[in-house]
Amino acid sequence: MTEYQINLNGEQVKELLVNDEGLKGLVETVLNQVLKDQLTEQIGATRYERSDKRSSYRNGFRPRTITCRVGKLTLRVPQTRDGGFSTDMFRRYQRSEQALVLAMMEMVLKGVSTRKVSAVTEKLCGESFSKSTVSRLCAELDVRMRAWNKRPLGDMSYPFLIIDALVIKVRRDGAVRSTSALIATGVSEEGHREILGLRLGDSESQATWDDMFTWLKERGLSGVDFVVSDAHKGMLKAINRRFQGVMWQRCQVHLTRNVLGRTPRHLRGIMAKGLKRIFRADAAAQARAAFEELVENLAGKAERAVEVLENGLDDSLTVLALPEKYRRRLRTTNMAERLNDEVRRREKVIRIFPNEASAQRLIGALLAEQHEVWFTGKRYFDMTEYFEWKEAREEKQTGKLIKIG
Numbered sequence: 001m002t003e004y005q006i007n008l009n010g011e012q013v014k015e016l017l018v019n020d021e022g023l024k025g026l027v028e029t030v031l032n033q034v035l036k037d038q039l040t041e042q043i044g045a046t047r048y049e050r051s052d053k054r055s056s057y058r059n060g061f062r063p064r065t066i067t068c069r070v071g072k073l074t075l076r077v078p079q080t081r082d083g084g085f086s087t088d089m090f091r092r093y094q095r096s097e098q099a100l101v102l103a104m105m106e107m108v109l110k111g112v113s114t115r116k117v118s119a120v121t122e123k124l125c126g127e128s129f130s131k132s133t134v135s136r137l138c139a140e141l142d143v144r145m146r147a148w149n150k151r152p153l154g155d156m157s158y159p160f161l162i163i164d165a166l167v168i169k170v171r172r173d174g175a176v177r178s179t180s181a182l183i184a185t186g187v188s189e190e191g192h193r194e195i196l197g198l199r200l201g202d203s204e205s206q207a208t209w210d211d212m213f214t215w216l217k218e219r220g221l222s223g224v225d226f227v228v229s230d231a232h233k234g235m236l237k238a239i240n241r242r243f244q245g246v247m248w249q250r251c252q253v254h255l256t257r258n259v260l261g262r263t264p265r266h267l268r269g270i271m272a273k274g275l276k277r278i279f280r281a282d283a284a285a286q287a288r289a290a291f292e293e294l295v296e297n298l299a300g301k302a303e304r305a306v307e308v309l310e311n312g313l314d315d316s317l318t319v320l321a322l323p324e325k326y327r328r329r330l331r332t333t334n335m336a337e338r339l340n341d342e343v344r345r346r347e348k349v350i351r352i353f354p355n356e357a358s359a360q361r362l363i364g365a366l367l368a369e370q371h372e373v374w375f376t377g378k379r380y381f382d383m384t385e386y387f388e389w390k391e392a393r394e395e396k397q398t399g400k401l402i403k404i405g
Contacts (some may be wrong), residue, residue, distance in 0.1 A: 157223025
């Protein structure tokens with residue numbers, strides 16, 4: 001990893017401590033020094049250095065302005081005589097930051113914000129924006145978000161699919177309406193996590209999820225063997241229709257919340273310990289034994305909670321059919337929940353999205369960034385053992401069919 005030497009003078013440090021503009025100046029200084037160092041790396045020589053590795057010569061600077069949370073920054077982008085200098089600093093400039101600023105600006109322009117929101121917008125942007133500027137920036141970001149969200153998926157199969165939704169508030173048809181943001185995450189045959197897509201819907205109905213799954217399949221989603229989700233009825237009906245024959249894992253965290261929510265307060269400690277023993281079991285028989293022990297300990301007590309647990313037990317233990325190394329990460333929708341937390345952190349700033357396009361833009365930008373981190377990072381799983389297990393399982397099932405025939 002490249003290391004950069006950042007130098008600050010005493011006046012800059014003083015400004016950082018006593019002046020609101022200090023942080024802005026610090027960020028400008030750091031980024032400008034990074035740009036200079038990147039130029040040195042690319043041309044292979046420092047200023048005035050004689051070197052056989054030199055590939056070009058410096059040719060001054062050009063100004064480049066970006067807007068971020070600390071204000072409007074003016075950067076000095078180095079130039080070379082052959083025009084060959086390139087940097088990913090601006091290409092990788094946080095899309096979610098742009099989306100957050102745009103959503104806030106839209107609220108001001110559409111007259112749906114308070115004085116507080118207007119003040120925050122000024123704080124974020126460092127300047128006022130015209131309606132035409134907002135429209136242009138929105139259009140540019142929307143093109144990128146649509147391209148990412150509609151990208152073909154057919155080059156890869158996705159054995160593991162994790163699906164979840166969160167409810168946001170969007171202004172539509174003159175009223176604030178609850179809207180579901182449906183998010184699908186997959187683990188590819190190569191073991192990488194990918195965010196497969198985002199859709200907005202009026203509710204988590206069967207029709208909404210059915211449209212979501214149909215859309216994913218039209219884009220090339222295939223090879224799904226194992227689905228993890230909560231037990232929303234509409235979602236389950238759509239899964240059964242669009243992914244017939246797959247294994248379904250009911251999220252153990254959601255089931256735990258449902259059970260504890262129906263458990264009398266003074267019995268929740270006993271119930272929580274019993275649930276841990278059940279969900280930490282190494283085999284279905286062991287989990288069943290822990291369940292029977294818990295039922296015996298709560299005989300005649302917490303009957304509603306026990307009933308909920310019994311009804312969801314088998315579906316919450318589906319993961320035990322997989323090789324052990326895959327179980328911990330696929331027993332819950334925690335992967336999706338962490339994504340939701342990131343969206344919530346930004347959504348709390350917006351509170352009410354001015355329209356669906358703004359919601360799609362902000363959430364999509366966040367998801368696209370996380371997708372890039374996952375896709376270019378370490379593999380989530382080594383899938384070798386899974387495919388060996390799957391092949392052995394299919395051979396066993398084929399042998400049974402031949403024997404029966």
